[in-house]
Amino acid sequence: MQTVPLLIDGEFVASQSTKTIDVTNPANNETIALAPVAEAMEVEKAVAAAKAAFETWRETPVSERARVMMRYQALLKENHDEIAKILSKETGKTFADAKGDVWRGIEVVEQAINMPAMMMGETVENVARGIDTYSYIQPLGVCAGITPFNFPAMIPLWMFPMAIAAGNTFVLKPSEQDPMTPMKLAELFMEAGAPKGVLNVLHGDKSTVDGLLHHQDIKAVSFVGSVPVGQYIYKTATENMKRAQCFAGAKNHSVIMPDANKAQVLNNLVGSSVGAAGQRCMAISVAVFVGSAQEWIEELVPLFKEVKPGLWDDESAAYGPVISPAAKERVLAHIQKGKEQGADCLVDGSECTVAGYENGNWIGPTLFSNVTAEMSIYQEEIFGPVLCCMCVDTLEEAIALVNANPYGNGTSIFTASGAAARKYQHEIEVGQVGINVPIPVPLPFFSFTGWKNSFFGDLHAYGKQAVRFYTETKTITSRWFEDDIPTGPNMTINLR
Ligand code: NAD
Numbered sequence: 001m002q003t004v005p006l007l008i009d010g011e012f013v014a015s016q017s018t019k020t021i022d023v024t025n026p027a028n029n030e031t032i033a034l035a036p037v038a039e040a041m042e043v044e045k046a047v048a049a050a051k052a053a054f055e056t057w058r059e060t061p062v063s064e065r066a067r068v069m070m071r072y073q074a075l076l077k078e079n080h081d082e083i084a085k086i087l088s089k090e091t092g093k094t095f096a097d098a099k100g101d102v103w104r105g106i107e108v109v110e111q112a113i114n115m116p117a118m119m120m121g122e123t124v125e126n127v128a129r130g131i132d133t134y135s136y137i138q139p140l141g142v143c144a145g146i147t148p149f150n151f152p153a154m155i156p157l158w159m160f161p162m163a164i165a166a167g168n169t170f171v172l173k174p175s176e177q178d179p180m181t182p183m184k185l186a187e188l189f190m191e192a193g194a195p196k197g198v199l200n201v202l203h204g205d206k207s208t209v210d211g212l213l214h215h216q217d218i219k220a221v222s223f224v225g226s227v228p229v230g231q232y233i234y235k236t237a238t239e240n241m242k243r244a245q246c247f248a249g250a251k252n253h254s255v256i257m258p259d260a261n262k263a264q265v266l267n268n269l270v271g272s273s274v275g276a277a278g279q280r281c282m283a284i285s286v287a288v289f290v291g292s293a294q295e296w297i298e299e300l301v302p303l304f305k306e307v308k309p310g311l312w313d314d315e316s317a318a319y320g321p322v323i324s325p326a327a328k329e330r331v332l333a334h335i336q337k338g339k340e341q342g343a344d345c346l347v348d349g350s351e352c353t354v355a356g357y358e359n360g361n362w363i364g365p366t367l368f369s370n371v372t373a374e375m376s377i378y379q380e381e382i383f384g385p386v387l388c389c390m391c392v393d394t395l396e397e398a399i400a401l402v403n404a405n406p407y408g409n410g411t412s413i414f415t416a417s418g419a420a421a422r423k424y425q426h427e428i429e430v431g432q433v434g435i436n437v438p439i440p441v442p443l444p445f446f447s448f449t450g451w452k453n454s455f456f457g458d459l460h461a462y463g464k465q466a467v468r469f470y471t472e473t474k475t476i477t478s479r480w481f482e483d484d485i486p487t488g489p490n491m492t493i494n495l496r
Contacts, residue, residue, distance in 0.1 A: 001033065008046045009053075012187070015203070021037065027320065036204070038203055050217075054168065060167075079188060080103070085098070087102065087178070094314075107443060107444050109157060110444070112162050121136045129484075130481070133476065134476055139166050139168040140471060143169070143220045147224055158224070162470060164199060166467055176205055186201050220243035220244070221245075222461070223237075224246075224281075226248060248450075251285055252410045253284070253288055254269065256414045257420055259420075261414070261416070266300055266303055267303070268284075274365045277363065277384060279327075285381070286378065289392075290392055291393060305347055321361040331384030331386065335384075343370055350364070366386040395423065399424065399427050408451030411428055411433055411434070414436055429451065448460050
């Protein structure tokens with residue numbers, strides 16, 4: 001059985017730890033590898049390697065750093081299928097969806113190639129007579145990233161390429177549930193010419209993360225995962241005087257106006273709610289039908305029944321299993337509670353198997369109607385292939401419902417009315433809004449801007465905000481004298 005190595009100071013090394021976590025194939029729950037729980041000494045070594053590498057990496061010209069990203073982008077594209085296969089095997093994602101996971105990460109690497117332009121400072125000449133002010137953007141030092149299971153390629157790639165292109169060094173702690181994909185990403189990064197110590201990878205659990213959060217040489221922490229862990233990491237990192245950006249759970253609503261294109265709405269609702277078994281932080285998990293659009297709910301039933309989960313290499317499979325037996329149990333408990341609390345279960349995916357893989361974590365597409373805001377299936381993130389349908393009379397009521405929800409990751413509105421779309425985008429308290437686009441994940445020249453309980457921090461992932469997050473601004477005020485040297489002390493705060 002393969003034990004996944006650590007990457008420390010440019011070497012792929014076996015962990016000294018005797019504690020391991022099983023990495024399983026979610027389609028049959030067989031163990032396919034072991035993830036070590038890195039020991040405190042290994043955390044120490046990884047951070048020390050990153051700290052030492054920072055001294056030379058920060059001096060490496062930004063265009064050279066960008067060239068490493070260019071080679072990395074080319075290698076990721078050459079190895080796209082291979083990475084996606086590893087990803088499919090440890091997450092159960094269909095091959096097409098796994099390729100999408102890798103692709104959305106490659107796009108961030110492409111953005112990191114633009115780092116020379118993104119690191120430009122500002123200048124103003126003659127802020128006072130003969131005095132100029134200009135600013136430089138400088139890296140912070142060692143940054144850390146802690147990532148979730150559901151996008152093992154895209155989310156590590158949200159973090160380390162941007163941080164490293166900006167001149168920082170990095171310690172990544174990927175999810176212990178699918179660590180092999182991030183290791184392949186790390187291997188290719190080394191092959192692209194990254195100097196040793198610039199990227200280090202540790203595996204493990206809370207103990208490993210705590211080692212990073214309390215380490216005085218870590219300057220900034222990026223996290224993506226669930227709400228309780230995100231809150232814990234935000235509090236602990238900031239208590240330890242680090243910058244933190246923590247992306248957390250979600251409950252994303254789609255609002256459907258009666259003037260929307262019905263076929264587009266229905267197809268988009270199926271894909272955006274049950275795609276990837278609902279294990280996307282931007283999945284649509286609540287559909288809010290306004291006025292006469294409520295009549296369309298019944299038409300979702302045959303569409304939900306048509307969609308089937310299956311193996312990663314089965315081209316007819318719409319999505320794969322959920323990640324673990326514990327995740328399956330959690331989703332089934334939500335479905336059961338939904339029924340008990342009085343929602344109508346129009347399509348029930350609780351009993352679902354795939355022939356030959358009866359032991360897998362399968363859940364069929366599940367559709368609820370008559371869901372109310374008091375029910376737990378509305379209040380809690382289910383993170384499974386479940387769509388909750390709700391009904392309201394007006395757009396104003398829909399907006400009030402979404403705004404009362406504690407999460408604010410993404411939302412969408414389907415309508416033919418520019419006025420309704422404009423009102424929605426303006427009034428909605430959610431950070432990412434789609435108009436006739438179900439899952440509005442911004443491309444990396446923008447930033448990924450979740451709000452409320454879906455994000456703790458201020459500067460978001462990728463785009464310009466990531467450059468701000470991973471850097472300091474240094475502002476210089478300079479005077480070069482010719483022959484007008486002022487005489488006598490200046491006793492005021494003003495420049496002269
Ligand atoms: P998780 O919170 O269980 O784990 C995330 C990471 O934190 C893992 O690396 C894990 O090892 C570590 N961790 C777990 N418990 C910890 C603890 N007590 N202390 C310190 N570290 C700990 O999340 P998950 O189940 O892997 O991912 C699913 C969640 O991630 C969902 O809630 C989903 O909405 C969210 N997510 C959010 C976004 C976003 O951008 N907002 C994107 C993807 C996923």
